[in-house]
Amino acid sequence: MSLDKEKIKHVAKLARISVDEAKVESLTKDLNSIFKFIEQLNELNTDKVEPLTSILNQSLRSRKDEISDGKIREKILKKFS
Amino acid sequence: MSKEKFDYFIKGEKGKYEVVIGLEVHAQVLSKSKLFSGSSTKFGADPNNQVSLIDSAFPGMLPVINEECVKQAVRTGLGLNAKINNYSVFDRKNYFYADLPQGYQISQYKNPIVGEGKVLLDMPYGSKEIGIERLHLEQDAGKSIHDMDPSNTYVDLNRSGIALMEIVSKPDLRSPDEVNAYIKKLRSIMRYLGTCDGNMQEGSLRADVNVSVRKEGDTNFGTRCEIKNVNSIKFMQMAIEYEAARQVELIENGKKIDQETRLFDTKKNETRSMRSKEDAHDYRYFPDPDLLPLKLEQKLIDDLKKSLPELPDKKKERFVKEYGLNAYEANVLVSEKEISDYYEEVAKLSDKKLAATWMMGDLFAMLNDRGLDISKSPISAKHFAELVQAIKSGEISGRIAKEVFEIMVESGDNPKKIIESKGMKQQSDPKELEKMINEILSKNKDKVDQYKAGKEKLFGFFVGQVMKLSGGKANPQLTNEILKKLLKG
Numbered sequence: 249m250s251l252d253k254e255k256i257k258h259v260a261k262l263a264r265i266s267v268d269e270a271k272v273e274s275l276t277k278d279l280n281s282i283f284k285f286i287e288q289l290n291e292l293n294t295d296k297v298e299p300l301t302s303i304l305n306q307s308l309r310s311r312k313d314e315i316s317d318g319k320i321r322e323k324i325l326k327k328f329s
Numbered sequence: 330m331s332k333e334k335f336d337y338f339i340k341g342e343k344g345k346y347e348v349v350i351g352l353e354v355h356a357q358v359l360s361k362s363k364l365f366s367g368s369s370t371k372f373g374a375d376p377n378n379q380v381s382l383i384d385s386a387f388p389g390m391l392p393v394i395n396e397e398c399v400k401q402a403v404r405t406g407l408g409l410n411a412k413i414n415n416y417s418v419f420d421r422k423n424y425f426y427a428d429l430p431q432g433y434q435i436s437q438y439k440n441p442i443v444g445e446g447k448v449l450l451d452m453p454y455g456s457k458e459i460g461i462e463r464l465h466l467e468q469d470a471g472k473s474i475h476d477m478d479p480s481n482t483y484v485d486l487n488r489s490g491i492a493l494m495e496i497v498s499k500p501d502l503r504s505p506d507e508v509n510a511y512i513k514k515l516r517s518i519m520r521y522l523g524t525c526d527g528n529m530q531e532g533s534l535r536a537d538v539n540v541s542v543r544k545e546g547d548t549n550f551g552t553r554c555e556i557k558n559v560n561s562i563k564f565m566q567m568a569i570e571y572e573a574a575r576q577v578e579l580i581e582n583g584k585k586i587d588q589e590t591r592l593f594d595t596k597k598n599e600t601r602s603m604r605s606k607e608d609a610h611d612y613r614y615f616p617d618p619d620l621l622p623l624k625l626e627q628k629l630i631d632d633l634k635k636s637l638p639e640l641p642d643k644k645k646e647r648f649v650k651e652y653g654l655n656a657y658e659a660n661v662l663v664s665e666k667e668i669s670d671y672y673e674e675v676a677k678l679s680d681k682k683l684a685a686t687w688m689m690g691d692l693f694a695m696l697n698d699r700g701l702d703i704s705k706s707p708i709s710a711k712h713f714a715e716l717v718q719a720i721k722s723g724e725i726s727g728r729i730a731k732e733v734f735e736i737m738v739e740s741g742d743n744p745k746k747i748i749e750s751k752g753m754k755q756q757s758d759p760k761e762l763e764k765m766i767n768e769i770l771s772k773n774k775d776k777v778d779q780y781k782a783g784k785e786k787l788f789g790f791f792v793g794q795v796m797k798l799s800g801g802k803a804n805p806q807l808t809n810e811i812l813k814k815l816l817k818g
Contacts, residue, residue: 262611264425264432299439301418301616307624313360313397316367317381324377324385 250280333453337504338545341577345545348573350508350538351500354515355493356525357533358401364468364492365392372531376485384490386430391619398492401524402442402466403633405494408518408640409461411446413630419620422612428471428484438614441465449642450510451660459511460499469493500550505566512562517641521666535560540572552586556593556600568593572600644669652681661689667704678714680721687717691734707738716744728801729753757804763811769794770815780816
């Protein structure tokens with residue numbers, strides 16, 4: 249699989265990243281070289297291998313159901329000004 | 330029980346079409362705080378006052394899962410007779426919108442916390458099983474408010490990050506009535522479990538509706554459309570009816586149905602396309618690197634299973650067996666936990682069958698008129714039971730009972746006191762009744778002669794006179810007997 253210019257523009261739009269028309273060409277080239285590496289990895293047969301979601305052999309830590317946060321509207325809004 | 334036949338089809342020019350419906354129900358989890366932050370989940374607070382730095386997606390903030398939300402999802406899964414997965418994973422579902430500050434929703438994609446289950450529906454044509462595909466945990470988004478200002482949209486993040494359970498059904502539903510029954514059943518199960526309050530007005534329960542149609546008898550599914558975010562059962566039903574008719578018309582005109590997301594416009598009563606194809610969502614799911622896999626100990630699941638309350642299906646069975654109710658009565662009385670609790674309290678103290686009849690009649694009508702939940706009933710279960718017993722024992726007639734009932738609603742007094750102070754006791758002394766009836770007959774000699782000459786319709790007139798003279802208190806059965814006897818003589 250390889251990426252064309254249209255795909256690059258679509259992905260950029262989904263991520264709301266503005267991409268200069270002039271840069272599309274070089275971006276396409278760069279991303280395609282990364283893709284080539286992924287294609288190479290895809291040569292390995294992983295049919296019976298579960299996807300690795302974390303390299304830590306731990307389970308999710310949890311917290312108690314308590315109200316310990318909030319009521320900081322001013323603090324949050326200040327960060328936007 | 331006589332069974333009706335299932336009959337919901339869309340009639341086109343070229344035949345009958347079956348409607349295939351699947352629902353994705355979003356149910357807000359009942360918990361004090363949010364799924365990944367310590368902000369309150371309480372409804373109706375000042376805008377943006379229940380928002381933490383996590384909910385507003387500030388850089389560097391890390392989500393920590395609320396253990397109660399996990400338990401609530403497991404309880405709900407158990408209530409749906411579903412497989413609980415000991416291993417599940419949180420993923421990021423990426424999309425851009427103003428009320429989603431993270432730019433992604435934390436959800437579960439490949440490995441949900443709950444797998445396949447089932448829900449039983451009681452339909453007039455028999456019981457029907459609806460398959461559950463899965464249940465997963467995810468974050469709710471904030472709210473965009475478009476109607477406060479002509480040129481700006483306001484954002485309230487109080488809802489952002491509250492835990493949702495997305496319950497996905499299999500495409501097993503076939504009519505708006507089945508959708509109604511399914512949503513009500515889900516709601517009832519979750520309310521029994523205490524995992525979701527099911528309040529549709531406050532948005533605690535909403536659904537995406539998948540609709541497709543196919544010729545009657547076809548085994549392949551047609552192309553489906555998804556109607557997003559419908560928040561009342563009535564609107565779901567209207568949207569399905571409109572959408573199914575639209576699809577049938579397209580097919581009959583030889584046109585193709587596009588698989589797409591549509592919106593239901595409640596004012597125009599129509600669905601319309603939400604976005605063009607090139608803007609179709611591409612969520613680019615991937616495992617959330619901030620969250621490790623969720624592993625559940627089997628013991629936790631077993632313990633939760635043991636602590637589940639009796640659920641509506643089981644309770645219904647018990648009501649039929651223990652109280653001698655018919656299936657319909659049992660169904661109505663178990664629909665809400667509070668109703669079933671009230672009924673059981675009344676049934677313990679009075680005649681079980683008569684209690685059911687009076688509850689489903691006068692009590693429900695009164696609550697309905699006043700827009701009250703049974704938990705706010707002006708008549709306590711104990712007083713209601715006393716009223717039922719007074720009817721059962723013959724102390725008052727059914728007609729007088731209605732009057733007593735009205736006074737109970739207004740005054741909150743117990744029925745004994747009302748019956749005594751107002752002298753409403755039924756007149757059951759045969760001698761006194763006979764005296765009264767003789768009086769009436771002697772005053773209406775002409776009518777007695779007509780009756781004896783064959784105008785038997787007049788019997789009702791005599792009964793009416795007895796009731797009038799006794800102020801409705803004459804025992805109706807006894808009145809009939811005595812009247813018959815005296816009119817013969």
